[in-house]
Amino acid sequence: MFVALSAGPAASQIGEPAGGIAASGAASPQLRWQYAGGDATCRETLHRIESVQPGGRPVERIAISAGVGTAVYYFHPLPLAAVIEESGCKVEVLAVRPGVQVFFSVSLPRTVDRRTGQPLALLVPGEVLRVAGGWTALHVTDVPRGLQREIRPLRLQLGGLSIDARGAVINGIVLNVYGGPGENEVWIGDVELRGRVAPPTVGAGEALSPSAATAGSAGAAPFAGAFTPRDPFASPRVDGNVVPAAEWSNTPFAEESPPLTPVIRGDSDGGQAATAPQSRIALEGSLLRIDGQPFFVRAVEHRGEPLDFLQRLGFNAVWTEQASEAFLREARDRGMWVITRPDPILLPSPGASGLQRTLGPLFDPILAWDLGEQNSAAEVQALQRSADELRRRDGPAGRLLAARPQTELRAASRAVDILIFGRDPAYTALTFRDYAEWLRGRLLLPRPGTPAWVTVQTQPDPAVLDQWRAAGIDPAAIDGLEPEQIRILTYLSLTAGARGLIYRSHSPLDRPDRASRLRAAALELANRELAFVEPFLSGGQFAGMVESDRPEITAALFRTDRARLLIPLWIGPGSQLVPGQSAAQEVTFVVPGVPDAYSAYLLLPGNMAPLDARRVTGGMQVRLTECGPASLLVLTQDPLVLHHLSQRGSAAASRTAELWREIASETSRQVRAVYERTAGRGSVPADVEAWFRMSADSLQAGDAAQARGDAADAVRQYQRAVRPPALLRRVLWESAIGPAPDPTTDPLAVSFQTLPWYPAERERRSTAPWGDNRLPGGDMESPEAWSSAGWQVYEYPVPGVEARAQLLATAARSGNLGLCLSVLPSDPQRPAVNVESPPIWCESPPIAVEAGDLVRIEGWVYISRPTSGSPDGLVIQDSIGGEALAARIRQTVGWRPFRLDRTATRSGELRLRIMMTGLGDACLDDVTIRTAAPAGLPARRPLVQAAAQAASPGG
Numbered sequence: 001m002f003v004a005l006s007a008g009p010a011a012s013q014i015g016e017p018a019g020g021i022a023a024s025g026a027a028s029p030q031l032r033w034q035y036a037g038g039d040a041t042c043r044e045t046l047h048r049i050e051s052v053q054p055g056g057r058p059v060e061r062i063a064i065s066a067g068v069g070t071a072v073y074y075f076h077p078l079p080l081a082a083v084i085e086e087s088g089c090k091v092e093v094l095a096v097r098p099g100v101q102v103f104f105s106v107s108l109p110r111t112v113d114r115r116t117g118q119p120l121a122l123l124v125p126g127e128v129l130r131v132a133g134g135w136t137a138l139h140v141t142d143v144p145r146g147l148q149r150e151i152r153p154l155r156l157q158l159g160g161l162s163i164d165a166r167g168a169v170i171n172g173i174v175l176n177v178y179g180g181p182g183e184n185e186v187w188i189g190d191v192e193l194r195g196r197v198a199p200p201t202v203g204a205g206e207a208l209s210p211s212a213a214t215a216g217s218a219g220a221a222p223f224a225g226a227f228t229p230r231d232p233f234a235s236p237r238v239d240g241n242v243v244p245a246a247e248w249s250n251t252p253f254a255e256e257s258p259p260l261t262p263v264i265r266g267d268s269d270g271g272q273a274a275t276a277p278q279s280r281i282a283l284e285g286s287l288l289r290i291d292g293q294p295f296f297v298r299a300v301e302h303r304g305e306p307l308d309f310l311q312r313l314g315f316n317a318v319w320t321e322q323a324s325e326a327f328l329r330e331a332r333d334r335g336m337w338v339i340t341r342p343d344p345i346l347l348p349s350p351g352a353s354g355l356q357r358t359l360g361p362l363f364d365p366i367l368a369w370d371l372g373e374q375n376s377a378a379e380v381q382a383l384q385r386s387a388d389e390l391r392r393r394d395g396p397a398g399r400l401l402a403a404r405p406q407t408e409l410r411a412a413s414r415a416v417d418i419l420i421f422g423r424d425p426a427y428t429a430l431t432f433r434d435y436a437e438w439l440r441g442r443l444l445l446p447r448p449g450t451p452a453w454v455t456v457q458t459q460p461d462p463a464v465l466d467q468w469r470a471a472g473i474d475p476a477a478i479d480g481l482e483p484e485q486i487r488i489l490t491y492l493s494l495t496a497g498a499r500g501l502i503y504r505s506h507s508p509l510d511r512p513d514r515a516s517r518l519r520a521a522a523l524e525l526a527n528r529e530l531a532f533v534e535p536f537l538s539g540g541q542f543a544g545m546v547e548s549d550r551p552e553i554t555a556a557l558f559r560t561d562r563a564r565l566l567i568p569l570w571i572g573p574g575s576q577l578v579p580g581q582s583a584a585q586e587v588t589f590v591v592p593g594v595p596d597a598y599s600a601y602l603l604l605p606g607n608m609a610p611l612d613a614r615r616v617t618g619g620m621q622v623r624l625t626e627c628g629p630a631s632l633l634v635l636t637q638d639p640l641v642l643h644h645l646s647q648r649g650s651a652a653a654s655r656t657a658e659l660w661r662e663i664a665s666e667t668s669r670q671v672r673a674v675y676e677r678t679a680g681r682g683s684v685p686a687d688v689e690a691w692f693r694m695s696a697d698s699l700q701a702g703d704a705a706q707a708r709g710d711a712a713d714a715v716r717q718y719q720r721a722v723r724p725p726a727l728l729r730r731v732l733w734e735s736a737i738g739p740a741p742d743p744t745t746d747p748l749a750v751s752f753q754t755l756p757w758y759p760a761e762r763e764r765r766s767t768a769p770w771g772d773n774r775l776p777g778g779d780m781e782s783p784e785a786w787s788s789a790g791w792q793v794y795e796y797p798v799p800g801v802e803a804r805a806q807l808l809a810t811a812a813r814s815g816n817l818g819l820c821l822s823v824l825p826s827d828p829q830r831p832a833v834n835v836e837s838p839p840i841w842c843e844s845p846p847i848a849v850e851a852g853d854l855v856r857i858e859g860w861v862y863i864s865r866p867t868s869g870s871p872d873g874l875v876i877q878d879s880i881g882g883e884a885l886a887a888r889i890r891q892t893v894g895w896r897p898f899r900l901d902r903t904a905t906r907s908g909e910l911r912l913r914i915m916m917t918g919l920g921d922a923c924l925d926d927v928t929i930r931t932a933a934p935a936g937l938p939a940r941r942p943l944v945q946a947a948a949q950a951a952s953p954g955g
Contacts, residue, residue: 033188039541043065045063061186066184067541083170084197092188107169130832151163281400299501301318309510321340328362368402380412380415400417422493423455426457428576439495458486464884468748470852484582488575492569533565543564582722594619601635671726671732699717732752744887764854772930773930794841801825811924832919842915847910847931851904853904855880856902858898872918910929
């Protein structure tokens, strides 16, 4: 049975209309959709009835201006209806931006929400508007199963509360009209209900509040526990992802986030005694709380270091593949949280006598179970089953479930509590700006509100290290990112909305070599800075990027209800390879959305310096006379915030200064060492020694400030000491690599530290005895020959796009045909904003190589229009360099050559993969692979020639 509900007066049969907020602020009796909160700040600019739906039927138009978040809810009350298999609804929606989602609001009359004293209420999700610009019907179906999916994670959030879904009732429809920060307009048309039957009577003594019982007879009155409309103009707002003002005053800002509290234990870790409370861990929306306080995860990949060492570096958690019982005891004793795989040894099979051990104190340090990486739809489906089983076996502990899906992110987000994302962009063709775009797009794909932890790279990719090793370089001496790159990646991760960071590491941080010591110092400094501003990160919101008057400098803006935090970042071209000086004089930002009464301050350990700030068109203009490599700006009028920040900075001032000195002196030493080894090559500034003297003078000034107890000035001087060698580092690198359009095609060109070996390697390749082409079918001249040679085409179904690979005359650079990879929207009027997974790629036949072979992959590519939907564009990668050393091309001017130079690090097969990651067309032609044997060995025969000879009578 269907019941049709119109948006206009004809809907009067469902009861008295709910009040809405019209554009003028006055309530209109015709408005059916009420503002009902959400985690994004929102200003309603228009709300009225119009007649724009086909047929002239009235529709309800809502226009909003929203901040950063995931949800702005509008609620349509309904007469109470039982949840049955046939329950469903359809809502006609038109929006200018995609992302609108429909839900049923469902209350559970037999379960009381202990937080509110009302029947427990939750949302059962329906369809999401994928494409904007046209009328679309959004449905909610399969309500009983959807209800059970929502109950499982809710039970964990409520500390193992027994949830009784019997007698569940639908009390309304909810639309999430949030389409991202900025403006959105939504027109809501007809609503159709299916399978509506009156709810059953709740027995005496069961959990049904008086207001709930009254709502049943009131028809359209919201059921108790349903959405309570809130004023979108109210200030300040307190939402699930915003730290309430009280937390600034009630939480000592100078203390660390709550660690694991050691528990009293007996002789056995498997018994029931001395078990810590299981309600310590809770997710409220995307906000993680431990013991009721916001908690920001600062984890590191464990490589055998003592936990007390990692704790001194400022980490509050470790990420490890396996956690032995001894390791868990050490973590518990040290007060460190653990993220690990659910080892079968630790989680016995159902029915085993040791099952209760998962509830004992031995496992208290485990913050989250890591369910691994998923690379296909089948693996995501298996993830759901694994998550269900793990919750059944370990649910009462309240531990979080995390996963690392590479595809099907929305489905994966329904299975687990936390998604883990991240890539390693340093020393690759993926710029930091493009990486930030990828991260922010990635976090739009899961279910709205799903919290994410982002991995942060701290070392070069192993494939890059292998290429350096093959050139005779000891990678242990240079196995680390520059400290500036680690800081940039840290804050770019936060701009995507990360609620935790996991620093990747493939070697121990406590090794005595210089590279490990510098990496440890950079990570300790990053952790101290994160702890300094943690209220902005754990409970605040990323509000957007703020451009400066310098193109290479942008800033990340974070907000709480009582302050703003502005973090300048230097992400100019090539900074993922070799960063610049990360400092400048006279930098100006115009910060939007800042209250008139706010003032601006520069944060330094033990010091807060007022800044020049004034109101201008577009916001508050803030001017920095000296913008250093780690400047932090706070805007507030609250003296309590300033007091806590000052206290926090003073407590860490001396150690922060020591770390900056270590980084400054090591940076200067590294640059001088490379400069002396490359002296006379390329054009270098004539006053290089003066630059080093400037750095040494600043180091001495910092030492003097530290001696007199002025840590703030010491930090300032040590940061100044970094600038001259950092600037010289960039100049020397640009001079050495020349005008190469894509230095990532040469593994020794991606790092400043490899410059001493770069000329010799370039000379070796230029004089190598390259053989003929060994790649069959690379001329793309015949579909039959191309296929029979072993080329393969792979497609991955992505909703909303159509992909194909063809040999076409229009794709030819030479000859008759060329390869065209095409990914187009299924509906050109509604293109996908983010392409989740590469829809199509081609793989070459294998080419045999021996360890030590030089490999040169060349070809031509033409992309007439910029690709969209992915910052990677066309990706050309080989099995030696992998993703790290792949070429990424989004547009070309005419036909453009590409070249990948490699050294085979082991004997085996080499394959080439050509992959289209977003929307667009890419043409390729004349692709070749040539090899040169190591000195003293004959060049290998081309594969094409060898096959021909084998087929000949004398072969």
